[in-house]
Amino acid sequence: xxxxxxxxxxxxxxxxxKREMLATLPSLRAFAVxxxxxxxxxxxxxxxxxxxxxAKQSSFEMGTNIKAWLFTILRNEFYSxxxxxxxxxxxxxxxxxxxxxxxxxxxxxxxxxxFKKALAQLPDDQREAVILIGASGFSYEEAAEICDxxxxxxxxxxxxxxxxxxxxxxxxxxxxxxPDAVSAQVTTSNHSF
Amino acid sequence: MMKEKLVTQQRMRTQAGRAEDGLGPNTDxxxxxxxxxxxxxxxxxxxxxxxxxxxxxxxxxxxRTKNAARDGE
Numbered sequence: 001x002x003x004x005x006x007x008x009x010x011x012x013x014x015x016x017x018k019r020e021m022l023a024t025l026p027s028l029r030a031f032a033v034x035x036x037x038x039x040x041x042x043x044x045x046x047x048x049x050x051x052x053x054x055a056k057q058s059s060f061e062m063g064t065n066i067k068a069w070l071f072t073i074l075r076n077e078f079y080s081x082x083x084x085x086x087x088x089x090x091x092x093x094x095x096x097x098x099x100x101x102x103x104x105x106x107x108x109x110x111x112x113x114x115f116k117k118a119l120a121q122l123p124d125d126q127r128e129a130v131i132l133i134g135a136s137g138f139s140y141e142e143a144a145e146i147c148d149x150x151x152x153x154x155x156x157x158x159x160x161x162x163x164x165x166x167x168x169x170x171x172x173x174x175x176x177x178x179p180d181a182v183s184a185q186v187t188t189s190n191h192s193f
Numbered sequence: 194m195m196k197e198k199l200v201t202q203q204r205m206r207t208q209a210g211r212a213e214d215g216l217g218p219n220t221d222x223x224x225x226x227x228x229x230x231x232x233x234x235x236x237x238x239x240x241x242x243x244x245x246x247x248x249x250x251x252x253x254x255x256x257r258t259k260n261a262a263r264d265g266e
Contacts, residue, residue, distance in 0.1 A: 018246060018249075018250045021246065022238075022243075022246065025238045025242065026233075026234040026235075026236075026237070026238060027230075027234060029233060029234070029236075029238065029242075030230045030231075030233035030234045031230075033233045034229075034230070034233075043239055043241070043242065046242060047241070047242060047245060050242065050245055050246060050249070051245070051249070054249045096229050096233070111225075112225070112228070112229065115225045115229070116229065119226075119229075130216070130222075130226065131226065131230065133216060134216035134222070134223050134226040134227065135226040135227050135229070135230035135231075136230070158216070162215045162216065162222055165222050166215075166222065169221075169222075
């Protein structure tokens with residue numbers, strides 16, 4: 001009788017590993033798209049990552065940073081597949097090259113296309129650095145751990161990436177626009193809508 | 194005076210967060226990066242991926258139940 005109760009308790013309890021993984025998947029997938037440049041390859045990569053992570057879940061400490069852990073596995077998987085297959089994998093321009101039609105309302109599609117092209121021109125290490133810090137929401141310490149480099153290296157990659165992007169896009173107004181940033185951009189830029 | 198300066202520095206650091214690297218909330222590059230990334234995030238997770246996770250989880254649940262039953266005997 002006691003056994004039955006215990007079993008049903010185990011079965012009813014949602015696996016928090018699975019739940020936490022689910023919560024991370026959208027961001028993990030976006031990072032995968034930024035690495036591979038293609039949605040189909042990104043989904044394969046995320047799938048491989050999920051299986052790897054599941055097999056390794058005993059090595060993950062519950063309550064620690066599952067997002068950084070999953071990003072590390074995905075990134076390692078990506079580069080090890082790249083090494084196995086050779087650079088031919090890099091047939092695309094890299095970084096969000098597909099689905100150009102998807103863009104948030106406040107940006108014109110031309111504008112975002114330019115940005116994607118600029119992003120694609122960055123060296124791999126700088127691109128991933130600027131994405132992990134600027135979009136995935138990691139701290140420099142976390143990003144450095146994910147990329148297996150020093151924090152200072154991560155900072156300099158981000159800084160070089162930003163400078164390069166600004167050069168390519170000839171963005172001069174890097175400083176804060178103030179609280180009314182969006183409308184300031186709208187009125188001061190010549191984005192096509 | 195000293196303390197005031199320190200507080201200001203700290204506030205700038207926490208408030209602006211990433212202002213120094215040009216990726217903060219009100220910067221053009223930061224906003225565009227997040228817009229691109231966000232667009233992919235909003236697509237949702239493909240069913241095949243959700244199915245995979247379900248299968249992995251139910252396989253594990255089944256194994257756990259089996260083990261519990263075995264240990265209970």
